[in-house]
Amino acid sequence: MQQLAKLGITEQAVLELIHAQDCTWVAEAAGCVLGFAIADHAEACVFALFVEPQHEGLGAGSALLHQAEQSLFQTQARIWLETSIDSRAAQLYQRRGWQIETLLPISTEGRSAGPQDAVFVKHRPAA
Secondary structure (H helix, E strand, O other): OHHHHHOOOOHHHHHHHHHHOOEEEEEEEOOEEEEEEEEEOOOOEEEEEEEOHHHOOOOHHHHHHHHHHHHHHOOOOEEEEEEEOOOHHHHHHHHOOOEEEEEOOOOOOOOOOOOOEEEEEEEOOOO
């Protein structure tokens, strides 16, 4: 949560998102929250997927992404998400069959340009 707070995403904001969305999953072990995912069915997107850095690489992100995908594919043929193209998350999404659809413009707005974001898409597998 500290990493999220640096981005302006507070615990209160996350709780409000969880209560506002109909599909939220939390990964935990031994009473400790490892991460969470939120699917937005109205937008057909994985709205959020975060895993605490010390718990990355242990399968929590994959499990959360799988749950979000399965939920969205019940009603959507095409789903999407947005993330930085050079993040560990982008690597996870690509390993799980997500493809870059659009590279988003880098907006500096008086700041140094950060990593470029992209829209990733995935299509429901044929039955």
